[in-house]
Amino acid sequence: MIMxxxxxxxxxxxxATGMEIDDDGLVFHNRAIEEPSLxxxxxxxxxxxxxxxxxxxxxxxxxxxxxxxQGSSLPSTYRSTKLASYLGLSKLHIxxxxxxxxxxxxxxxxxxxxxxxxxxxxxxxxxxxxTLVVASAGNTARAYMKVCSENQLPLVLVVPNKLLTRxxxxxxxxxxxxxxxxxxxxxxSDAIKLSDLISTMDGFQNSGGTRxxxxxxxxxxxxxxxxxxxxxxxxxxxxxxxxxxxxxxAYEANLRLVESGDYRYKMMKLHLSQNIPFTPIADAWKQxxxxxxxxxxxxxxQIGKICAKVLSNxxxxxxxxxxxxxxxxxxxxxxxxxxxxxxxxACALFEKLEGCDILPESGAAVAALIKNINSGSVAKQxxxxxxxxxxxxxxxxxxxxxNRIKPDVSIGRQQFATDLMYKKIQALIEKE
Ligand SMILES: *Cc1c(COP(=O)(O)O)cnc(C)c1O
Numbered sequence: 277m278i279m280x281x282x283x284x285x286x287x288x289x290x291x292a293t294g295m296e297i298d299d300d301g302l303v304f305h306n307r308a309i310e311e312p313s314l315x316x317x318x319x320x321x322x323x324x325x326x327x328x329x330x331x332x333x334x335x336x337x338x339x340x341x342x343x344x345x346q347g348s349s350l351p352s353t354y355r356s357t358k359l360a361s362y363l364g365l366s367k368l369h370i371x372x373x374x375x376x377x378x379x380x381x382x383x384x385x386x387x388x389x390x391x392x393x394x395x396x397x398x399x400x401x402x403x404x405x406x407t408l409v410v411a412s413a414g415n416t417a418r419a420y421m422k423v424c425s426e427n428q429l430p431l432v433l434v435v436p437n438k439l440l441t442r443x444x445x446x447x448x449x450x451x452x453x454x455x456x457x458x459x460x461x462x463x464x465s466d467a468i469k470l471s472d473l474i475s476t477m478d479g480f481q482n483s484g485g486t487r488x489x490x491x492x493x494x495x496x497x498x499x500x501x502x503x504x505x506x507x508x509x510x511x512x513x514x515x516x517x518x519x520x521x522x523x524x525x526a527y528e529a530n531l532r533l534v535e536s537g538d539y540r541y542k543m544m545k546l547h548l549s550q551n552i553p554f555t556p557i558a559d560a561w562k563q564x565x566x567x568x569x570x571x572x573x574x575x576x577x578q579i580g581k582i583c584a585k586v587l588s589n590x591x592x593x594x595x596x597x598x599x600x601x602x603x604x605x606x607x608x609x610x611x612x613x614x615x616x617x618x619x620x621x622a623c624a625l626f627e628k629l630e631g632c633d634i635l636p637e638s639g640a641a642v643a644a645l646i647k648n649i650n651s652g653s654v655a656k657q658x659x660x661x662x663x664x665x666x667x668x669x670x671x672x673x674x675x676x677x678x679n680r681i682k683p684d685v686s687i688g689r690q691q692f693a694t695d696l697m698y699k700k701i702q703a704l705i706e707k708e
Contacts, residue, residue: 285340288315288489291598299340301401304484314598316528317489323536326504332394335497338532340489341398347426348394349382353502356662358629359642363649367659369510371502375668376632377675384446384676385418387635387666388498388522393419395494396483397429406481407432407705411471413464414442415586415666417455420483421681425450432480432704434471436462440683446676454704457683463579465590466689473693474701486521486593495522496529502661503533509542510659516640517548517557517611519589520600522665527603544661546609547654549644551582551619551636557594558611561604566595583616584636614643622646626664634667641665 287296290306292313297303299317306313317340326334331348333339353371360368372381373388383390393416400408407430410420417433422445424431430452435443437457456474458467475482486492503509509530517523523546533539550558554577556568570577570590579588593599603609614622623639625646626632634642645662648654672678685704691697 282336282342282344284321284337285317285319287318288340289318290315291602299489301342301399302481302484304487312596314487314524314593314596315489316598317493319532323538324500324504324533332391332494332497335500338500338529339395339398339493339497341395342401343398345394345398345423345427347422348390350501351383351388351391351498352376352379352381353505354379356630359626362625362629363646364656365649365660366657367510368662369502369506369660370630370662370664371498372632372664372667373498374632374634374664374666375672375675377671378631381668384672385415385422386669386672387415387419388495388663389415389419390422391497392416392491392494393423395497396488396490397423397427399488399490400429400481402429406430406479409434409471409475409480409482411435411464411467413439413467413586417443418445421445421449421453425453428452432456432474432701434458434467434474435683436464436467437683437686438462439464441680443681444678445681446672446678448679449681454685455681455683456701456704457686459686459688462689464588470687470692473697477698477701479705486519486524492521492525492528494525496525498522498663499526499529499661500533503529503539506659506661508659509533509539510544510661511542512547512654512658512660513544513663514547514549514641514645514660515663515665516584516587516637516644517550517592517600518587518637519592520548520557520594522663523548524593524598524600524603526663527607530607543607546604546607547644547648548604548609548611549614549640550611551584551587551640552613552615553578554582554588555613557592557600558613560594561601561611566601568592568594583619584640586635586637587640612644612647614640614647618643618647632668633670634664635669638664638666
C-alpha cells in the first residue's frame with residue numbers, strides 16, 4: 277500500500293452560501309444551513325499540472341485527496357474516424373472508460389465508476405479506523421471492490437440480492453471487503469436504506485454519494501484528461517445520466533479549466549440522456565422546474581422497463597444549489613430521452629464501427645448524439661466529446677474471465693433495524 281500524503285487543498289465552498297468549510301475528509305454538506313447544497317473543492321493550484329503519479333493521480337492537483345492508491349487507470353480519449361464519418365461529423369472525440377487494450381483503456385471493472393472509487397478512497401480518513409459502507413446496483417460496487425481489495429481497505433458493500441449477478445471480479449477479492457445481500461425482493465432503494473442503517477453503527481461510515489466532492493472530482497478526470505488531449509474545450513458533451521453526478525463533475529471540470537486561463541473561455545453544452553420511460557430529469561428540465569417528483573409519477577417511471585438499468589436514480593442531486601439544474605442552466609445544456617431500441621441500435625453501431633462493445637448506458641449517450649445529428653439540432657462541424665462511460669465487457673471476459681462474488685451475509689427487509697441485523701453486521705467485522 278503506497279500512501280504518500282498529499283496536500284493540494286484545504287477548503288470546500290458551499291454552493292448555496294459561498295461559505296468556505298475546512299475539509300476533514302468526511303464533510304458532505306454545510307452543517308451551518310438547513311437547505312441541501314453541494315460543496316465544491318477549492319484547489320491551491322489554479323493551473324492544472326499533469327504530473328508523473330500513476331494512473332488517475334496524474335490529475336492529483338485537482339483531486340481532493342490525501343493519499344495515492346494502487347491500480348488506477350485513466351480513460352482513453354481518441355478522435356473518432358469511423359463513427360464520425362458515418363454521422364458526417366468533422367470533430368468527434370470519444371473518451372472511453374472501460375477495458376480496451378488497443379486503446380490503452382485499462383479499467384478492468386468496466387466503467388468510469390473507477391475514477392470515483394479511487395478518488396473517494398484517497399480522500400477517506402482511514403486512520404480513524406472506520407469501515408466504508410457503499411450501496412450499489414453493480415458498477416459502483418465492482419469499482420469500490422477493486423480499489424479496497426487491492427489496497428487492503430475495509431469496505432462493506434450492500435447489493436440487492438436480485439442484482440448480485442452484476443457483482444463480479446477479475447481477481448480474488450481480499451477478505452477486507454464484505455458483501456451484504458439485501459434479500460428477497462429488495463431493490464436498490466432498499467440497499468441504500470440498509471447501508472444508511474449500517475452507517476449509523478460505530479465504526480462504519482457511508483460514502484456520501486454525489487455530495488462527496490471526491491466522487492465528483494474523480495468522475496471529472498474523464499473531462500480533464502479528454503480536454504487536455506484535445507487541446508480545446510468542445511462545443512458539446514454527451515453523457516447518459518443516472519444521478520447526474522458525472523455531468524455536474526464535467527461542468528465543474530470545465531469551469532476549473534476555464535478559470536486556469538489555459539483555455540479560451542467556453543462552457544461546453546451538457547447534452548445528457550435518459551432511458552424511456554425512466555426520464556424524470558428530462559421531464560423536469562423540459563419544463564425548467566427544479567423539482568423531480570419520482571414518487572408522484574410512479575406509474576410512468578418504471579425501472580423494470582429500461583435496458584440501461586444504471587440510469588435509474590430515484591433521488592438525483594438535481595434542484596439543490598450547485599446541482600444538475602444549475603449546471604444545465606449555466607452550460608445551456610439539454611436532456612434527451614431515448615428508447616431501448618435506439619440504445620440497442622446505438623450499441624451495435626458503435627461496436628461495428630469503432631470495434632468495441634459498450635454498455636447500454638453508453639449506448640444511451642450515443643443514441644442521443646445520433647438523434648441530434650439526424651434532426652439537425654447540432655451542427656456537423658461542431659466539436660463534440662462523447663463520454664463512453666462503460667465498455668469492453670467482452671474484452672474483460674476474454675482476457676481475465678469473470679468470478680462471481682457470493683455475499684458474506686444476507687439481510688431481509690423485515691430484519692432492517694432489528695437487533696439481529698446489528699448482530700450480523702457486528703459479527704462480520706469481528707471475525708477479522
Ligand atoms: C453510473 C453510470 C452512469 C451515470 O452516471 P451518474 O453520475 O450517476 O449520472 C452512466 N454510465 C455508466 C456506465 C455508469 O456506471
